[in-house]
Amino acid sequence: MRRRQILGLAVMLMAATARGQETGVVEGFVGFGDNFPPPKKLTVTKDHVVCGRSVPDEEFVIDPASHGLANAVIFWALPEGEQAPAGPPTVVLAQEGCRYEPHVQVAGAGAGTLQVLNNDGILHNVHVYDDDGNTFFNFAQPGFKKQIDKDLPDSRIINVQCDVHDWMSAWIISLPNSRYAITDAQGRFRLEGLAPGSQQVRIWHEGLGSSSKAVTVVAGQVATLDFVIGK
Amino acid sequence: MTHHKLLPLLSLIVAAGCTGELSQTAGAGAADWFAGAPGATPASPHMEAVLAFRGSRIVVEKSCLSCHTIGDQGGTVGPILDQLFNRRSEEWLRRWLKNPNDVKPGTKMPNFEFSPAEVDELLGFMARLRKDIPRDEILASEATLAEKGQRLFAAYDCLACHRIGSEGRFIGVDLTWVGLRKQEAWEQTWLHDPEAWKPGTFMPNVGLSGGETEALSAYLHTLQGEENEASRRWETRTLFYLGGSAQAAGEMVFKRFGCWGCHGLQGKAGDKNPNAAPAERVPDLWGVKNRLDEAAIRRTIREGAIPGRLNPSGPAPPFSCPSWGTHLAGRELDNLITYINTLAPKERVWKFQ
Numbered sequence A: 001m002r003r004r005q006i007l008g009l010a011v012m013l014m015a016a017t018a019r020g021q022e023t024g025v026v027e028g029f030v031g032f033g034d035n036f037p038p039p040k041k042l043t044v045t046k047d048h049v050v051c052g053r054s055v056p057d058e059e060f061v062i063d064p065a066s067h068g069l070a071n072a073v074i075f076w077a078l079p080e081g082e083q084a085p086a087g088p089p090t091v092v093l094a095q096e097g098c099r100y101e102p103h104v105q106v107a108g109a110g111a112g113t114l115q116v117l118n119n120d121g122i123l124h125n126v127h128v129y130d131d132d133g134n135t136f137f138n139f140a141q142p143g144f145k146k147q148i149d150k151d152l153p154d155s156r157i158i159n160v161q162c163d164v165h166d167w168m169s170a171w172i173i174s175l176p177n178s179r180y181a182i183t184d185a186q187g188r189f190r191l192e193g194l195a196p197g198s199q200q201v202r203i204w205h206e207g208l209g210s211s212s213k214a215v216t217v218v219a220g221q222v223a224t225l226d227f228v229i230g231k
Numbered sequence B: 001m002t003h004h005k006l007l008p009l010l011s012l013i014v015a016a017g018c019t020g021e022l023s024q025t026a027g028a029g030a031a032d033w034f035a036g037a038p039g040a041t042p043a044s045p046h047m048e049a050v051l052a053f054r055g056s057r058i059v060v061e062k063s064c065l066s067c068h069t070i071g072d073q074g075g076t077v078g079p080i081l082d083q084l085f086n087r088r089s090e091e092w093l094r095r096w097l098k099n100p101n102d103v104k105p106g107t108k109m110p111n112f113e114f115s116p117a118e119v120d121e122l123l124g125f126m127a128r129l130r131k132d133i134p135r136d137e138i139l140a141s142e143a144t145l146a147e148k149g150q151r152l153f154a155a156y157d158c159l160a161c162h163r164i165g166s167e168g169r170f171i172g173v174d175l176t177w178v179g180l181r182k183q184e185a186w187e188q189t190w191l192h193d194p195e196a197w198k199p200g201t202f203m204p205n206v207g208l209s210g211g212e213t214e215a216l217s218a219y220l221h222t223l224q225g226e227e228n229e230a231s232r233r234w235e236t237r238t239l240f241y242l243g244g245s246a247q248a249a250g251e252m253v254f255k256r257f258g259c260w261g262c263h264g265l266q267g268k269a270g271d272k273n274p275n276a277a278p279a280e281r282v283p284d285l286w287g288v289k290n291r292l293d294e295a296a297i298r299r300t301i302r303e304g305a306i307p308g309r310l311n312p313s314g315p316a317p318p319f320s321c322p323s324w325g326t327h328l329a330g331r332e333l334d335n336l337i338t339y340i341n342t343l344a345p346k347e348r349v350w351k352f353q
């Protein structure tokens, strides 16, 4: 998984350097003020040996020090006519201890396959919902089946759930752009390869929906952009 | 799935009296079948037993029991499967096992991508779980009509999907209060052919005779509340105090009183209600908080409501909202309101500023 993200990152960097000084960088922070939702736990109701007694509710993963929010997806629209460099063709989702890893990821340009790994040795089912909340597919993955490969739905916001363990949930965001960022545990992000001028930077988060902000990009420079969350 | 679950399944097969003679010579073609040759079919009762045995192994390997119960083992997500063959045709089951989502869009049951041979084996196993229903004996007995209905209800294992008191499952509507909310005449229409009333419903047509329908309806009509109300209150209180969620407690109240029986799952699809004004339907509760103020919602739930007639000289609509005021205890109404307020497109608490 990680390796694929790094690969994707390398592709991004290459694209950025290819156009040299023509592009700029946007760095920033996504997080709460003093007021933020407390961490929650979800009760595990079965398969305790593998799943434990509780799992963290990953809707809002907040760093207690910076109040930064993890797992927000940041991206921007490519200029008219520009072709996105293809990212990895396969999106990998692992089931570990009755959680999904990663909880949020992006299917970039060119991604068409969802590969699901089962390292738990128990039955999970991979119930994939499309934008409208309808079932796109729902396949069983019994304990002995370590890997299944299926087509990704042609949707923008894909939710994966397991009906055996109803607390399990993961998100896959499909972008026509393989350049994007996902906020880290401290809520920070860094976008590279933006064309100079005014750019509309967009953000999505499972508990907040989407929003956007304009930022002025200067070639060869780092602009900052913060998203603040409140009630 | 762990191995301790294998044993009860195997003992079920033994109990069905079919493993004992496995070592005897099987019929012609059995060797092919045993070797898994495509198209080969079991040629004798002994081979049927092998088929069933293989089916039971699939149930274990694929962990069906993490959602279903067979015998006294298993989970509560899906129906109890013991009496499956008394309610579903083989043709229906083949369609179901091929891809459940084609039969019931959105179902939690996943597609296991079974091969045709595996489907045969599974059906071979589940057919053996079936117990005969002594319909004639029950109908001819001395008991009252409602008592006969109760025995039929148990024999068909209607609790495979339904709930009464603290027994059963939530795949179908909780029937604890069904006698209070539905008329006997409607029960008969429904039981005779559920699809005729509601096309596409998951409630099976079990092929009841007129006598059986009458007895079952008479029994259902006696279900007008709980003998042991404490069990429900305990259940909703646990969710409220231990689970810390008024919404979950309210949802349990909604399920346990069978509001779903008229307003639809999650209040999303009101049942049809011939000649009821304005639309001949029970109203959806989806988004009701945007239509009615909370006081009006509370009043309807406490006191009930009888819909007007679309055609004043036509018949009375079969369904009206029962008055629940005297039955709801403690915080149950408050929790119910909290739940009903969530029946609307999700409003986000936290927003980008």
Ligand SMILES: [Cu+2]
Pocket (backbone or CB within 6 Å): A098, A123, A124, A125, A162, A163, A164, A165, A168
């Ligand atoms: Cu699972």
